[in-house]
Amino acid sequence: MNFMTTDELKSYIEEKREFEFFYDGKKFLITYGNDGRQFIQLGQEFSVGQKFYSFREFLADAKVGNHFLREYIQSL
Helix, strand or coil, X not given: CCCCEHHHHHHHHHCCCCEEEEECCEEEEEEEEECCCEEEEEEEXXXXXXXXXXXXXXXXXXXXXXXXXXXXXXXX
């Protein structure tokens, strides 16, 4: 999977743009919600995703399969 740069991802997140991508034949979604605090949610289609309350937390902890999402983001 060839993903976007960190700056592009941050821009998408700041604009709350929902998007999807495929990894290992599976569809993943990045969406947003509010449970009293706004959050970013990453998960496989039709499953409950991981919640992150900041971009920093998202970048540090978001996983796709057994790998951190940051491993797929292109270097600047």
